[in-house]
Amino acid sequence: MLSCKPYIPAEHQKFVSELFKEAFPGYSPVELEKCIIAANEGRIHCPMLYDNGNNPVGFVFMKDYGTFNFVFYFAVSPHCAGHTYTMTFLEKLFQRDPRQLIWEAERPVTDIGRHRIAYLKRCGLVLNNYDYKTLMPDMVPPGVQFYLMSRTLLSQEEYSEIIRITSEDIDF
Numbered sequence: 796m797l798s799c800k801p802y803i804p805a806e807h808q809k810f811v812s813e814l815f816k817e818a819f820p821g822y823s824p825v826e827l828e829k830c831i832i833a834a835n836e837g838r839i840h841c842p843m844l845y846d847n848g849n850n851p852v853g854f855v856f857m858k859d860y861g862t863f864n865f866v867f868y869f870a871v872s873p874h875c876a877g878h879t880y881t882m883t884f885l886e887k888l889f890q891r892d893p894r895q896l897i898w899e900a901e902r903p904v905t906d907i908g909r910h911r912i913a914y915l916k917r918c919g920l921v922l923n924n925y926d927y928k929t930l931m932p933d934m935v936p937p938g939v940q941f942y943l944m945s946r947t948l949l950s951q952e953e954y955s956e957i958i959r960i961t962s963e964d965i966d967f
Contacts, residue, residue: 803834803841803854810851811841818870820907830856830868840864842891844871844884853884860960863895885918889946896920897957898944899927912944920944925954 803811808831815827834841834856844853853871857864871881888896898920901908912922923943943949949957 803831803843807843807851811843811854814854814870814872815868817873819868839867842888844880844887846875846880852880855884855888857896860957862960863897863957864892865957865961866896866898869898881914882918885920895953896946899941900944902940902942904940912942915944920946921948923949923954925949925951927958 811831812827815822816824830839830841833839839856839858841854841856843851846852852875853869855866855869857866871884875881898915900912900915900922903909903912916922921944923945925943927941927943943954943957
């Protein structure tokens with residue numbers, strides 16, 4: 796079951812914090828705090844995935860840019876691996892909003908980067924091989940580089956427009 800709320804319920808902030816640290820080792824806890832504040836204020840969205848027992852099992856931090864949604868962070872609990880939770884989560888997100896979904900993904904130069912890209916491809920996203928610099932360079936570990944992934948392959952024009960829009964408005 797997917798529950799989409801513009802904020803993170805207080806009782807689930809600890810879950811989000813622990814899963815963020817596990818899913819993004821080396822990333823700044825300041826970044827997580829900024830995302831939680833922005834989600835609680837409604838400036839970004841944090842849809843959460845719950846299992847049948849209404850326990851949180853995943854989250855996504857994303858921002859609505861009008862013609863597309865931009866995913867900053869996405870994580871599903873490791874105990875859900877192999878149980879189609881991620882695919883279900885993405886299907887629910889796609890059903891909820893048919894616009895393009897843009898995803899920041901670490902380049903496949905580390906095991907984590909290779910695993911994430913391969914997994915997101917299995918979930919139906921495509922890799923766009925354009926040069927890309929994260930919108931939050933001070934918040935990620937040094938030297939980490941990114942690609943953008945999306946529901947459909949982006950043209951150079953679409954890619955350029957996404958970069959223009961996001962670089963002008965990274966409000967959180």
